[in-house]
Amino acid sequence: MSESSTKTNGTDGAQLKGQLGQVLLATVASTFGFWAWMLIAPMQKTYADELGLDEGQISLMLATPVLVGALGRIVVGALTDRFGGRKMFAAVLLISAPAVLLVALAGEIKSFPLLVVSGFYLGVAGTIFAVGIPFSSAWYEPKRRGFANGVFGMGMIGTAVSAFFTPRLAESIGYLPTHFVVAGSLVLMAVIVWFFLRDSPAWEPSRQPLIPKVTGALKLRITWEMAFLYGIVFGGFVAFSTFLPKYLTTIYPDDVDAVGAGTRTAMFAVAAVVARPIGGALSDRVGPKVISLISLAGIVSLAYIVGQQPPEGILTGATFIAMAAAMGLGMGAVFAWIGPSTPKDKVGAVTGVVAAAGGLGGYFPPLVMGATYNAETNSYALGLWLLVIVGAVALVVAGMLRDARPGSDS
Template identity: 80%
Template sequence: MSSSTTEKPATAAEPDLRGGLRQVILATLASTVGFWAWMAIAPLQNIYATDMGLDQGQVSLMLAMPVLVGALGRIVVGAMTDRFGGRKMFTLVLLAAVPPVLLVALAGSIGSYWLLLVSGFLLGVAGTIFAVGIPFASAWFPPARRGLANGIFGMGMIGTAVSAFATPRLAEGIGYLATHLLIAAVMVVMAVVVWFGMRESPVWKPSHQALIPKVTGALKLVITWQMSFLYAIVFGGFVAFSTFLPKYLMTIYPDDVDAVGAGTRTALFAAAAVVARPIGGVLADRFGPKVISLVSLAGIVATAYIVGQQPPEGVLTGVVFILMAAAMGLGMGAVFAWVGPSTPPDKVGAVTGVVAAAGGLGGYFPPLVMGATYQAETNSYALGLWLLVLVGAAALVVAGMLRDARAPKP
């Protein structure tokens, strides 16, 4: 009798995390839809540029607009997730992004560049979905497996590949307006599925701290700034290339790559990062996030240097871009595996929001820089790519100076 009495408290203390993988997969599907909407403008940029007579600078600004709100909005959404939970916030973000998708459809239909900028700015709401999923996924797994959890959720970035691959084909097949109506409909359906199928982890407890003090508290943590810098390189680079790669390929290789071909290559780029992200999380759980981050940053620096040499379009170019994406994916998984063990549990959502915002901002500026540094005489983006090499090298040095962090093994 005494042995059964001793066992009960231990069993009661164990949180029931069964069904966690199913919940994280559902969150990943919701993120996929959000990323598809967030990246709805980039795959059709050639249509906008032709129909509206846009120059390099105007195209770069158009591509950067959704990234801005998608970045800064993550700070607020991450803190709100700590308070209201993933189920409510996933539903809210998906539904709130539907009107901007419809506005993009209207802007393209009437050929209004300024309306497209405004609707692209609002479309950034869809990009905040990432800040919902990290604390939600983390709460469903024990600390030693959160790199895996965040890696699985991070695969929702496949929405970028879906957008790059499917959006131009849908626009050709069913029409521009119908494509955007379809995206909006998928978002509504996904919001309904989330509302009725998602539940919070038994470990999760709502935080009732006010938004501004919560964000301020996250900003006071040194780990927030360290991880923000690293994530601005790995995720920012991914976002920048996911939005700008079609433009880059069609400009540098105009005789070899059309809009659909550029979309296919961009989809492969995004898919490589998506596959590498959970691998980065698992490897970070095993070997420590610092080692994996260093490998990631070294890979980014090396591949950016090769791309800057502007090799002929073909197998070499394709392999280099896929290796670059894989390096970025490894880094994304490693950085968030670094955040978890280093952050107080009640601040995970807020810190996640700030770090994710830094990643988004890291993707906001490169398209503008690439547009501003483009050299028409030589048809080259080399200067912009050299800046990526230098910033990546600086991040490599910073990461090497930081202390590693691992979650305790169960």
Template identity: 80%
Template sequence: MHTMNQADQAGRAEPTTDAGSLRGGLAQVILATFASTVGFWAWMLIAPLQKTYATEMGLNEGQISLMLATPVLVGALGRILVGAYTDRFGGRKMFAGVLLAAVPAVLIVMFAGIIRSFPLLLVGGFLLGIAGTIFAAGIPFSSAWFPPARRGFANGVFGMGMIGTAVSAFATPRLVISIGYVPTHLLVAGVMIAMAVLVWFLMKDSPAWRSSHEPLVPKVRGALKLPVTWEMAFLYGIVFGGFVAFSTFLPKYLTTIYPNEVDPVGAGTRTALFAAAAVIARPIGGVLADWLGPKVISLVSLAGIVSLAYVVGQQPPEGIVTGTTFLLMAAAMGLGMGAVFAWVGPSTPSDKVGAVTGVVAAAGGLGGYFPPLVMGLTYNPQTNSYALGLWLLVIVGAIALVVAGMLRDARAPKAAR
């Protein structure tokens, strides 16, 4: 018991310093946001080029879905480790380490495309998942720089690093056309190395952060014993999982359902706009959750996802209705992402924020892993429809709406505001 108490005290990240000592926190969170943007760009590097890979390698629907889902799986499960290790080593070391560790994956994907090897592409995609774990380092890092009443805002700002998915969707196919396939991948690898160097020299951990030396397995086990971990994991699996799934699968969806109206570059543009809408909405969700409570914002988010998924399932004609529907769905998901992590902070012991964050973030990633596989399995070539997969999203979202309504709200004490 004495040893555990020492570990608890060592790992506490709750600020014990005054507001002045946290000055500069916003700049640190913004730096972390840029680092996350680069990580997300690498994580989603395969999806914008999926049609090229499918054509050159002769892939079927199942292989395409597996190709798109593989980076998501590793990016999800790896977040458990990264979140827990951030409690021990701090955000600076973890951000730099994750970025550098993912560089070989970019080069493997590049080589797989050159020799047109689907198995090697899967290996590269598997390792690309490392880049997706960067998110789990940012939440505890950002939280430690702000008092409890402003952590929804802090995590919302950091969450804007998801714009990396938009950068990937918009820039990757255009770069391939303008400078070539190999130079594009070399450019991404170079940006990752440069960002890792910036992080190493410019990033610093909050003075309120304390290293936790509790062993990894007990730390994760302790997080899994908390009800809030499972509750938030389920909700985040819907809101962030839906975002990841659509960011990954939307180019494939649009070019399949609207083959005459949308080409790969156009699909990348629409996917970038989808990601941008979610990115803009995420900090808004965090701020609104700080003021109104995360439960209310989560309910609004889930209700929007359910209703808009139903509209998408009707396959409206490509144009204003379709575009508006996807943008509103992305915004609903962004609000929910901001609200869920605003819910985590006040509900979680300070020394377990990293571990809980890792598990919840992993659940979000897993939520994005299965939908592309389900969409591939439920695609009806006779009707050219993904309606069954979208109906499953409607059902699961409705269940999440009921669950969120039954949970107790959690907000930082007014005295801390």
């Protein structure tokens, strides 16, 4: 057991006083980061109409922020081990603000190349997740880290905030002012984080250089196992959060407009957000393997139903919400699995790699959906069948993995 692990286990409740408040503040910070990260998706129909984009261009526009947000998590997770959550939260929020303004400029001058470039930059906001997991883990004893990471994971409610509020703000106050509001919120949140967030007394900075630290994480078996599972559960969530407005307005053009699609996407995100801490807490009790299996079984069966393209209505809405909840349970389970299975000095690096895998899992589906869209039948069935197949493989893999013992530590 490492020195930092010993300190973590030896930190008493008095030293960890205020732990929930700190994790909740980190969750709020993450919410704003996710809002910025998913800023383009709710406006995709506006960009498509005004810039005359085809299916491939729309898919590229939606996928680019996801790619950068995914790969950047590897670096940000390792840097969090070195500099701590307070500094990294503030840095990510401040660096993301200009990206929001660049997106606004791209839309204002109707430049697709600039929109892709600004979307690339906007991906920085998505790396905020890799800051919060090691930050939250350090505030709680090992047996409650599933709960802590589940609470922090609720920051992905920012996807719902973005889907619900972005198109409405654009309609009410205008396109440019909407982006000014988001950019200003990021800066304000960075200031709040700097003055009120503090790293856990159980946390110790890692002085190991970045590349060896990431390489060390890649040598751990748990990193690859959890990266694969998280690529399905979180990747599916990101993919649907990004592509769902496009999917709904394409498949149900007479029933769903841009605002309605945003509302449905927000409900999808909320269901996943609510389920995530439940998945973490249940994993602390019964083990993350059981919860992961339930999650993956739900994703596979519900993706099959969506692939049948039922009429827009209660069944469709309930199916998407149930799928989101299944994904949320899985997200909570995966990070509850990482906690007791990873050396404490590598939590940030492993978190970064696994979180990156989740983001990459969300990068490819929009591209695949665009490439496999059948215009003659107005169907994305082939892309959804691929999700069913990959989810079934993940279900088998998860069944073969060794469970983490609730409350154990490395």
